[in-house]
Amino acid sequence: MTPSRRRLLSWYRRNRRDFPWRRTTAPYAIWVSEIMAQQTRVGVVVAYYERFLKRFPDVRTLARARLQTVLGHWSGLGYYRRARHLHASAKILAREGFPETEAGWRALPGVGAYTAAAIASIAFGRRAAVVDGNVERVLCRLHRLKRDPRRVRELADAWISPSSPGDHNQAVMELGATLCTPRAPRCRECPLVADCLGRAAPERYPGPKPRPATVRERRAVAFVRRDGRVLLRQLDGRRLDGLWDLPETAPKGEVLGRVRHSILDRRLEITIHRGRAGRTRAGAGWFGPRRASALALTASARKCLRAVGFLDESVG
Numbered sequence: 001m002t003p004s005r006r007r008l009l010s011w012y013r014r015n016r017r018d019f020p021w022r023r024t025t026a027p028y029a030i031w032v033s034e035i036m037a038q039q040t041r042v043g044v045v046v047a048y049y050e051r052f053l054k055r056f057p058d059v060r061t062l063a064r065a066r067l068q069t070v071l072g073h074w075s076g077l078g079y080y081r082r083a084r085h086l087h088a089s090a091k092i093l094a095r096e097g098f099p100e101t102e103a104g105w106r107a108l109p110g111v112g113a114y115t116a117a118a119i120a121s122i123a124f125g126r127r128a129a130v131v132d133g134n135v136e137r138v139l140c141r142l143h144r145l146k147r148d149p150r151r152v153r154e155l156a157d158a159w160i161s162p163s164s165p166g167d168h169n170q171a172v173m174e175l176g177a178t179l180c181t182p183r184a185p186r187c188r189e190c191p192l193v194a195d196c197l198g199r200a201a202p203e204r205y206p207g208p209k210p211r212p213a214t215v216r217e218r219r220a221v222a223f224v225r226r227d228g229r230v231l232l233r234q235l236d237g238r239r240l241d242g243l244w245d246l247p248e249t250a251p252k253g254e255v256l257g258r259v260r261h262s263i264l265d266r267r268l269e270i271t272i273h274r275g276r277a278g279r280t281r282a283g284a285g286w287f288g289p290r291r292a293s294a295l296a297l298t299a300s301a302r303k304c305l306r307a308v309g310f311l312d313e314s315v316g
């Protein structure tokens, strides 16, 4: 049985939370809001979104702006790579116009399957279903399914409303965020309770996430010292963007210490080698203990600098 789209949509239109991007279908505004919401809670996004749209009201203004200005307006949202992608994409969009299809959006930097489907459905009325954690939970409960990404994708594609795909996508996510929550779902208020096969024991679905296997990794870093200062490099990447770390090196030469460090499912074994100062590359710098300890260091770099006695336990 297909759960009622009509009841879902009319519930959504009466109960949706009022976010500024829900008052428009302008592709530029929808795109900015979706990129901002990628790794940030929607409640936090609102103020940044409003400020950003005031300063960069359209794609041409964003394309013409200097990257540093865009990054400045992103400050506080984190994951700066999103802002770099937004700026790079703006240059393409200002030249070529907004694509209307999922495939067209996916070709842009920083746009994955979820974001492409969200923009194509909300801004262009394309029948492109989004699947995120909320959608997965709602569908698994409605159909009494354990985790099965392929089946969830099929169900989402079959269910999405042909006439209001943007509202449908947002309605399923809203249901998952407000009523069909991971713990203590409020089934009595749910517009789909009559269709829901999992309503007798909703918390059983979709079931626990499989634990990722632990991955062991060996790394070698260089401790390079000159005039009481240490050489550090600034990282550029999705998760660690802007943080400072010790430079990586080949695993050879004098070993000054070893450190173990865990990041999610990764277990790092880091060997610290004595390194020699060469040419200082772009994105690297020399820091005394006091400045180094005040920097945004990665947790593993902080451990390494303590292990070799460069940072004091008490101040580092």
Ligand code: SF4
Pocket (backbone or CB within 6 Å): 138, 141, 142, 179, 180, 181, 185, 186, 187, 188, 190, 191, 192, 193, 196, 198, 199, 202
């Ligand atoms: S009835 Fe309960 S479990 Fe089923 S979709 Fe609604 S809130 Fe989720």
